[in-house]
Amino acid sequence: xxxxxxxxxxxxxxxxxxxxxxxxxxxxxxxxxxxxxxxxxxxxxxxxxxxxxxxxxxxxxxxxxxxxxxxxxxxxxxxxxxxxxxxxxxxxxxxxxxxxxxxxxxxxxxxxxxxxxxxxxxxxxxxxxxxxxxxxxxxxxxxxxxxxxxxxxxxxxxxxxxxxxxxxxxxxxxxxxxxxxxxxxxxxxxxxxxxxxxxxxxxxxxxxxxxxxxxxxxxxxxxxxxxxxxxxxxxxxxxxxxxxxxxxxxxxxxx
Numbered sequence: 001x002x003x004x005x006x007x008x009x010x011x012x013x014x015x016x017x018x019x020x021x022x023x024x025x026x027x028x029x030x031x032x033x034x035x036x037x038x039x040x041x042x043x044x045x046x047x048x049x050x051x052x053x054x055x056x057x058x059x060x061x062x063x064x065x066x067x068x069x070x071x072x073x074x075x076x077x078x079x080x081x082x083x084x085x086x087x088x089x090x091x092x093x094x095x096x097x098x099x100x101x102x103x104x105x106x107x108x109x110x111x112x113x114x115x116x117x118x119x120x121x122x123x124x125x126x127x128x129x130x131x132x133x134x135x136x137x138x139x140x141x142x143x144x145x146x147x148x149x150x151x152x153x154x155x156x157x158x159x160x161x162x163x164x165x166x167x168x169x170x171x172x173x174x175x176x177x178x179x180x181x182x183x184x185x186x187x188x189x190x191x192x193x194x195x196x197x198x199x200x201x202x203x204x205x206x207x208x209x210x211x212x213x214x215x216x217x218x219x220x221x222x223x224x225x226x227x228x229x230x231x232x233x234x235x236x237x238x239x240x241x242x243x244x245x246x247x248x249x250x251x252x253x254x255x
Contacts, residue, residue: 030112031112031113031224031227031228031231031232032110032112032224032225032228033045033061033109033110033112034109034111034112034115035063035109036063036111036115036123036125036126036127037123037124037125038122038123038124038125038126039079039080039122039123040064040065040068040079040106041063041064041106042062042063042064042065045061045062045063045109046061046062047059047060047061047062048062048064048065048066048069049066050066051064051066051069051107052066052069052070052072052073053069053073054072054073054096054099054100054103055068055069055072055073055103055106055107056069056214057103057212057213057214057218058103058107058108058109058214058218059214060214060218061109061218062107062109063106063107063108063109064103064106064107068106068107069103069106069107072099072102072103072106073099076164079102079106081160081163081164081165082154082164082165083164083165083166084098086149086150086165086166086167087147087148087149087150087167087173088148088173090144090147090148091143091144091146091147093143093144094143094144094146094147094176095147096143097139097140097143097144097210100210100211101140101191101210104208104210105127105194108220110208110218110220110221110223110224111127111130111208111224112224112228113224113227113228113231114127114128114129114130114227115127115128116128126194127194128193128194129193129194129195129196130194130195130196130208131195131196131197131198131200131206131207131208131223131227132187132195132196132197132198132207132208132210133198133200133201133202133204133207133208133209133210134183134197134198134199134200134201134207135201135202136202136209136210136211137183137184137186137187137195137197138183140183140186140187140210141176141177141180141182141183141186141187142183144176144186145175145176145177146175147175147176148173148174148175148176149173149174149176149179150167150168150171150172150173150174150179151167151168151171151179152179152180152185152189152190153189153190153191153192154190154191155191155192156192183197184197202219203219205219205222205223205226206223206226207223208220208223209223
């Protein structure tokens, strides 16, 4: 009987140890060079001969098509029917950041570590708490100071009766700094915490850049690898509590 129990426990140890390793490999594969399961994303990243203007840095390896990149630059495009000018004409410098944010969301294959499943009619996955480089957020906030909006969170709560977003009835338009008094308030709240402002700077290899020169390579590849390895490496230790709890039982049975 003791021998049978020992054999069974050894089998459990082997299964636990073996099962942890494939999760690590599988997780790392899924976290790198992937596209979200969302409304306009390609199934897998691939090169594009040309991408429109601000989306062009991703043309060597992209989750968006040329048509998506072109629509990302339009007001009330077919992508989401979103009206940037819901409180009057948005300053070009401010709008440029929102276009770049759209390009990053639609085109980047380097957001895998922050992709989360969601149950929404228009997408099955989203990004959450992407560590955005602090300078990119600061500049975004500064360049929008002369523009106006009526909401701090643009993901929900709009009036869509005309087919595009309008301010909810009873709300007033205010300068951006009224709705988002700090850079973090803007970058983190505007899309329901898709971003989290990082303490790291551009070029550190520890934060995602909205803007980069493709001639110098894509710096977000290194960032994604760093976080993917950190997240995947956390899988193996999860098996150790089970393994350690079985050791005393094995010793007793074998003594």
